Amino acid sequence: MTKARLFRLSVVLGSIFMILLIIVYWDNVGTAHFYLHTTLSRPQGVLPTAGKDNPASLLEMDDFLENLLNSNLKKNMDVGRKAEKPKPPLRASSKPGASNLEENVRGYDWPTRETNMVLDQAKLQKERRQMLQDWCANSSFSFPTKERTFDDIPNYELNHLIVDDRHGIIYCYVPKVACTNWKRVMIVLSESLMDQGVPYVDPLDIPRENVHNTSTHFTFNKFWRRYGKFSRHLMKIKLKKYTKFLFVRDPFVRLISAFRSKFELANEEFYRRFAIPMLKLYSNYSSLPTSVSEAFEGGFRVSFSDFIQYLLDPRTEKLAPFNEHWRQVYRLCHPCQIDYDFVGKLETLDEDATYLLQLLKVDHLLHFPPSYRNRTANSWEEDWFAKIPMAWRQRLYKLYEADFVLFGYPKPENLLKN
8 A cells, every 4th residue: 555655656746847847948948947036026935745645736736846946946046146247227218219209199198197296106006906906806896807717817818918037027018008118128128039149238229010029028828838738837836926017007098099009190900900990880981092091191080989989889899809909907917817016007107117127126227218208188088088978988987997996097077977
């Protein structure tokens, strides 16, 4: 009997050891090799080992892997620090990644609401995270996908979680919330993109087209290619050990920014995929130019009213999920399934970015790129929603209500009441 138990135990431990070897060899910059443990990572308690009498469960396998990874971290800490040569602090570059018009429309084009406040960042982060946790736990507040577990999330919905294994960071990017520059920061930190064989040092040196190239970033939805059926176990370990952050924005202002970026600029892809169907459905055009330049010359432009109708039309989601530029944050980043360590806001971008880079202990490597803001756009609500019927505004709020509530944005009563 004892020999049989010992045999079973040896088989289990041998299998786990082989799995670990495969993971380490597959991920040559993975969890087993990352050496800088950030200040936001939570301390882990003593984990149970696999039982001797029963085959190891998946949970026990996770625990066993995590214990071994922790021991590797301790061994590699000093080696990693020596290997990473310190880089001189960067000056805040003044050169834009695109023309001023493009950055003004695409980027940080709305005034901050708290620019004159001296923020207690530690307290602010505690309040933001607590609010998020409270609403996720509140049974009286519901929205689609809230009750899912992390294992219920399909791989294709994890494509916004960018992983930097060198520094132990996970960033969930939200389009129209400074994501271009945060992606640039992640590229510099992870050294995932080279310029003539040398990693980029200044985020603004990275061309926009390379920033948004999906092959540039290592995201959670790519884990299955590297780890196969063990991908979820590795995701969970990294979610425990790494610092996770996201940046959000007032949901309605984000919609306006998305509309300006994708439909006021001559964007060929968005014209063909979205503008032509919108113009046909809501502006009753039967024949339209095939190129965006011809459409603009002929005065065929999507109106903000067309865009809102498109969002509210039940046929839209039946055909395909919302495009990422107007998809709700809770669907992009899964804040009730992932316990984020840092919640930044575009309204306090400069302060939040500075504080986050300090917490990550990477502020000596880079600075967050400067913002491009049009600070005269103070009446966005009246300007943009003046011609939108009240019933549409109320339905639109319900569509984005979870983002308002989870991230502490006040309900825009002036838009929703006569």
